[in-house]
Amino acid sequence: MFAQHGCGSCTDPPGTGMAFSRVGRLDPPNRGVSRRAAVMLCSLLTSLFLLHCLTERCGTSSPVRASSSRGLLQDLGSQRTKRLVYQWTEPVGSDGRVDAEPPEESPELVASRKVSPRFAGKLSPLGEGSKKLPQALIIGVKKGGTRALLEFLRVHPDIRAVGAEPHFFDRNYENGLDWYRELMPKTLEGQITMEKTPSYFVTREAPARISAMSRDTKLIVVVRDPVTRAISDYTQTLSKKPDIPSFESLTFKNRTTGLIDTSWSAIQIGIYAKHLDNWLQYFPMGQILFVSGERLITDPAGELGRVQDFLGLKRIITDKHFYFNQTKGFPCLKKAEGSSKPHCLGKTKGRTHPNIDPEVVQRLRDFYRPFNMKFYQMTGRFFGWED
Numbered sequence: 001m002f003a004q005h006g007c008g009s010c011t012d013p014p015g016t017g018m019a020f021s022r023v024g025r026l027d028p029p030n031r032g033v034s035r036r037a038a039v040m041l042c043s044l045l046t047s048l049f050l051l052h053c054l055t056e057r058c059g060t061s062s063p064v065r066a067s068s069s070r071g072l073l074q075d076l077g078s079q080r081t082k083r084l085v086y087q088w089t090e091p092v093g094s095d096g097r098v099d100a101e102p103p104e105e106s107p108e109l110v111a112s113r114k115v116s117p118r119f120a121g122k123l124s125p126l127g128e129g130s131k132k133l134p135q136a137l138i139i140g141v142k143k144g145g146t147r148a149l150l151e152f153l154r155v156h157p158d159i160r161a162v163g164a165e166p167h168f169f170d171r172n173y174e175n176g177l178d179w180y181r182e183l184m185p186k187t188l189e190g191q192i193t194m195e196k197t198p199s200y201f202v203t204r205e206a207p208a209r210i211s212a213m214s215r216d217t218k219l220i221v222v223v224r225d226p227v228t229r230a231i232s233d234y235t236q237t238l239s240k241k242p243d244i245p246s247f248e249s250l251t252f253k254n255r256t257t258g259l260i261d262t263s264w265s266a267i268q269i270g271i272y273a274k275h276l277d278n279w280l281q282y283f284p285m286g287q288i289l290f291v292s293g294e295r296l297i298t299d300p301a302g303e304l305g306r307v308q309d310f311l312g313l314k315r316i317i318t319d320k321h322f323y324f325n326q327t328k329g330f331p332c333l334k335k336a337e338g339s340s341k342p343h344c345l346g347k348t349k350g351r352t353h354p355n356i357d358p359e360v361v362q363r364l365r366d367f368y369r370p371f372n373m374k375f376y377q378m379t380g381r382f383f384g385w386e387d
């Protein structure tokens with residue numbers, strides 16, 4: 001009876017005691033003793049409950065929970081997420097060049113994972129495992145097909161990846177490895193942690209920094225015909241800054257002399273042999289896998305087979321996982337990771353490119369040819385970008 005009667009007081013703010021003293025004065029003495037006992041019992045139970053909450057084991061509805069240490073950590077986590085959100089808008093240069101885009105994940109897919117969209121990895125049902133530094137990275141190239149590769153790889157049960165581009169080895173290096181590790185999803189023994197940031201491939205300092213993290217890091221580069229890549233890069237910028245000069249005028253330092261402006265990042269990035277040279281100072285060729293961006297579209301399962309072998313994983317992602325979506329004009333996943341629904345990449349992947357003057361395209365083909373030949377020689381793979 002006391003427990004029932006007094007239970008309303010259990011929710012009163014502890015330490016006020018006002019309701020109890022008023023009730024005590026109005027009741028007869030023998031009942032007053034019992035009431036005092038009930039009050040003491042309630043206070044004891046309240047204290048125990050508070051203690052329980054402070055050790056973070058009580059339900060989310062508890063007011064104590066809001067100020068618990070986990071609450072603070074969650075707040076910090078969302079601040080960090082916000083910080084990374086800003087970075088999507090940061091890299092717009094004065095010429096309207098944009099370095100990165102938000103991850104191509106549909107809101108439905110993200111919601112189905114029930115975790116932060118930007119840093120969503122695969123969650124084990126009980127959230128067990130620990131955060132580890134990545135053992136494999138997709139380091140480039142921008143507009144090569146890096147998002148498609150990562151989204152396809154995430155289907156593999158032994159791969160867990162960050163959704164967003166952390167840009168750790170180029171823009172956020174001063175934040176330190178602990179910051180970087182915190183961004184990673186938890187993994188169990190035998191699972192591989194991954195992330196993709198396409199700008200690493202052209203960042204001078206990236207190879208030394210990644211090697212300092214671990215000399216065993218496996219590196220994956222998705223490459224695509226440098227001319228189409230440059231046009232794709234330009235198309236992305238144009239979609240955000242429609243007033244930029246034409247592709248043709250940005251291509252040349254001087255159109256009449258035909259001198260190509262190699263300082264324009266859209267052109268620079270495609271000189272793959274030059275960038276690769278820098279990586280080979282720190283990593284042996286066997287630790288770098290080159291994925292054909294073209295074949296990733298025409299034969300995704302074939303390229304994914306090579307990637308799984310390279311990562312030492314069982315070939316789980318096969319033809320059965322893909323279908324060709326006629327409307328999108330690209331292969332899509334029958335079931336995305338963490339979801340039972342089909343999944344194509346979003347609108348910013350597979351944009352319609354503007355028509356470029358064929359003479360300019362030819363001039364660029366001539367420009368890239370020797371670099372491409374060198375690149376085929378270095379990698380031992382013929383990518384067929386000549387026509």
Ligand SMILES: Nc1ncnc2c1ncn2[C@@H]1O[C@H](COP(=O)(O)OS(=O)(=O)O)[C@@H](OP(=O)(O)O)[C@H]1O
Pocket residue numbers: 100101141142143144145146147148198231232233235293296297330331332344345348349350351
């Ligand atoms: N399956 C699938 N679906 C959609 N798009 C696909 C796919 N596979 C490869 N691609 C090509 O990926 C190009 C974008 O490359 P990235 O994801 O590396 O771009 S980014 O650097 O992250 O912005 C994108 O370039 P654009 O066609 O120029 O938009 C696509 O051609």
